[in-house]
Amino acid sequence: MSQDTRDATVGSGPNDAGAVTESGMPGSGAAGMARILKRETHSSRAVVSVMAAALVIVVCGYALLETAVRAFGQPPWLIDPQTAAERAVALPAGIPPLLLGVSGAVVAMAGLFFFLNAVLPGRRARHLLADRRAGVVVDDEVIAAALARRARLAANVTQGQVMVIVSRNRVEVNVRPTSGVPLRPDAVLEAVRRELQDMGPSPTPEVRIHVATSGVVGA
């Protein structure tokens, strides 16, 4: 209980601060900041890189083992490199075609995964906010939660009846009204739009609202 009243007293602050934010310049102007923001909104592919390196290390490590064993004239562990090469040359023979095709498909899928990771832009689900001092990056999830709260207050429904999906260029607000209580979609849309305008994320998404045809009973 004490927490709630505490929050209420702090509540008047953020609105003023929000107004200040709007008048601020986007980013802090420096070229270094632009680079930081670009890097923050795009994936670094560090995880995929570690996976790729691990794959290469495992394959090369095994090849090293067999090659070293062969170089010192010892019996091979699993297969001699020369025998392996000869088997690879004779390939359609010596293995069931189904197994060969399936393993080929698996290898191709792994290759496609790595290739697409390298080629696609790798944008993260984040938006930038304007601020006069610092660069601000916000996860889309946080924006969605804030908009959902605003929509819930405007529609006068409970938390479970509003779902907001934020993507790069679109905000989708899904509302399930309470049965028997009329809901004005325009008012909800207006409230969400105003909140988004105050927030000023870039790129600015477009707001859509869907009101479910069936209501929730007893909410």
Place this chain on the structure above:
Amino acid sequence: MNNTPRVLNRILIGILGIKLLAIGVLLMLLASVPAVGVWWHEWAGGVLKYWLDLFERTQFPRHQGSWLWFAICGGLVLVLALMVAWVAQQGKGRTSLIAAEEDPGGVPGNVGISGGVAEQALRAALADRPDLAGVTVAAYEIRGEPALKIRVEPRQGVAPHALAAEVSALVEALDAVIGKRTPVLIHIGSGTRSRFGRAERVR
């Protein structure tokens, strides 16, 4: 924000991807199209013959065996070392100092301000806010210049622009204390604590 080599990552992942894709497609074609099998047999047979000749010509002078095996071993060790070096490059760039300058006063020496100063100050300022689930502050080195990354995890429903403005005001106060404007990134994110914790009710 760290100094992960992004272009290198893209290039190396791309090369690996194309190679795996090519091998996979070749295996699938070998399994399904007989004509490809004939071509493969001829082409790969030629390559194998070339290598076998190479092994014959690279025998040790006195005793049996080719030194080419050792050369291949060396090449593989090199590849392994490069891969380990590549992994070690990921997520690099943390630093401990947010300011380090020569003291212009009469006493010779440098002044360094640890990133822990910024972290402690911001944590203390944001500690008893009920609308935050967590704050972390880290210092990174961007092209030789220190920069701060402040990661804030608000509870569900907190307006991010209001939070950003408040943290930004704290950063301005920190500027006054430190006496130097370092680049600052505020990341308002969501983690497990903010996702599954209770939502902010009044604000």
